[in-house]
Amino acid sequence: MLEKIDGIIIKTTDYGETHKIVTIMSKKIGKFSAIAKGAKKPKSRMAAVTQPFIYGQFFVYLNKGLSTLQQGEIIHSFRPIREDIIKTAYTAYITELTEKLMDSQIPDPSLFDQLHYTMEWVEKNEDVEIPVMMYEMKLFARGGFAPSVSRCANCGGNEPPFSFSIAEGGLLCSKCKGLDPDAIPLSESVAKLLYIFAKIGLERVGRISVKPENQRLLRRILDAYYDQYGGYYLKSKKFLGQLDKLR
Numbered sequence: 001m002l003e004k005i006d007g008i009i010i011k012t013t014d015y016g017e018t019h020k021i022v023t024i025m026s027k028k029i030g031k032f033s034a035i036a037k038g039a040k041k042p043k044s045r046m047a048a049v050t051q052p053f054i055y056g057q058f059f060v061y062l063n064k065g066l067s068t069l070q071q072g073e074i075i076h077s078f079r080p081i082r083e084d085i086i087k088t089a090y091t092a093y094i095t096e097l098t099e100k101l102m103d104s105q106i107p108d109p110s111l112f113d114q115l116h117y118t119m120e121w122v123e124k125n126e127d128v129e130i131p132v133m134m135y136e137m138k139l140f141a142r143g144g145f146a147p148s149v150s151r152c153a154n155c156g157g158n159e160p161p162f163s164f165s166i167a168e169g170g171l172l173c174s175k176c177k178g179l180d181p182d183a184i185p186l187s188e189s190v191a192k193l194l195y196i197f198a199k200i201g202l203e204r205v206g207r208i209s210v211k212p213e214n215q216r217l218l219r220r221i222l223d224a225y226y227d228q229y230g231g232y233y234l235k236s237k238k239f240l241g242q243l244d245k246l247r
Contacts, residue, residue, distance in 0.1 A: 001061070001062065002059055002060070002061055002070065003028075003029075003059070003060050003061075003062045004057065004058070004059055004060075005024070005026045005028050005029060005057075005058050005059075005060055005062075006026060006027065006028070006055075006056070006057050006058070006075065007024035007025055007026030007027070007028075007055070007056070007058060007112075008024065008025050008026075008053065008054070008055045008056075008095075008112075008115060008116065008119070009022050009023070009024055009050065009051065009052055009053060009054045009056070010023050010024065010025045010031070010052075010095035010096075010098050010099050011023035011033075011052075011095065011096070011099045012050060012051070012052055014040065015035060017040070018037070018038050018039075018040045018041050019035055019036065019037050019038065019039060019040065020035070020036045020039040020040060020046075020050050021033055021034070021035050021036070021066070022034055022036055022039075022050050022069065023099055024058065025095075025098055025099075025102070025112060025115060026107075026112065027107065027109045027112040027113070028107060029062070029105050029107055030102065030103070030104065030105050030106045030107045030108055030112075031098070031099065031102045031103070031104050031105070031106075032060075032062070032067055032104055032105050033066055033067065033104070034058075034060055034066065034067035034068055034069040035066055035067075035068055035069065036050045036069040037068070037069075039069075045071065046069070046071070046072065048074065049072035049073065049074055050069070050072070051077075051082070052082070052092070052095070053078045053081055053082060053091055053095065053119065054074055054076075054077060054078070055074075055075045055076040055077075055078065055116070055119075056072045056073060056074050056075050057072060057073045057075055058071075058072040059071045059072065064105070078091075078119055078123055080123050080124075081119065081122060081123050085243070086128075086243065087122050087123065087128070089236065089239055089240050089243055090122055090128050090129075090132050090240065091119060091122055092236040092239070093132070093234065093236040093237055093240055094115065094118060094119075094132060094135050094136070094139075095115075096234050096235070096236045096237075097136065097139055097234060097236075098111075098115060098139060100232040100234070101139050101140075101142060101143035101230075101232070102139075102142060108142060110201075111138060111139070111142055113201070113203070114134075114135055114138055114201060114202060115135065117131075117201070117202040117203050118131050118132065118134070118135045118202055121202060127208070129215060129219065130197075130208045130210055130215065131202055131208070133197055133218060133219065133222055134196075134197045134200075134202055134205075135202070136197075136222055136226075137149075137194075137197040137198040137222070138198065140198075140225075140226070140229075140230075141198065143230070145229040145230070146198065147164075147169055147170035147171075147194075147198075147225055148169060148170030148171055149170055149171060149191075149194040149195045149197075149198050149199075150171075150195055150198075150199075151171065152171055152172055152173040152175075152176055153165065153168045153169050153170035153171055153172060153176075154168060154172060154173075154176040154179060155173060155175065155176055157173045157175070157176075158173075159173060159174075160173075160188045160191060161173075161174055161185070161186070161187075161188065161191075162174075162186050162188075162191045163177045163180075163183035163184055163185050163186060164183060164184045164186055164191075164194070164221055165177075165179065165180040165182070165183040165184075166180075166182070166221075166224050166225055166228050167180050167182070167228075168180050168183070169229075171186075171191060171194075184217070184221060186217075187214075189214070190214050190217060190218065193210065193214070193218060194218070194221075197218075
């Protein structure tokens, strides 16, 4: 059955000499993969609409396995992202993470919206680290390994000060921090930021201002947490790390 589906291309893979397999994140059916026949041909009508990060309207013969992309039209190209290596790197990271952590053909309209909002932010702004971390936290929840950021992961208490424990899976209150000698002490403001990242949608946030030292601390925490629980090697994450060293 031919379906009309709006979605964002989160992965492309060459298939044979002339075809592509594209993975699309959609609001309607979630993540799915489809073959786009002839999409590698320079004069193909499918060439433009099957580029990474395209937000498009696709006509798809949907199957439980590999679907078939019949045709598509670009809704928004996100061209400024593809023309900037830093924006490309961050967007490649969040789309690869989405592709790894989301199950196929299980709709998640809220997460789709957050991906779309995050890509719009990356397209229009230079400071993108905080929106990316906000999206990561929501993906961790969908992946089933979100840290406890609203209360102590051990006793359930919600009185600051808190530390963050990778081993215990989230915040530890002052009474429980002895469970993990490697727990990272947090200021009250950083603990609140972790909660905001996990619970608040990007569309509800206006101007984002975080001290550079707090931003670096949050990045270190999320990286260590993903390394412990994420389970997937991410090529885009390695590239981001290399870019960060160059900067």
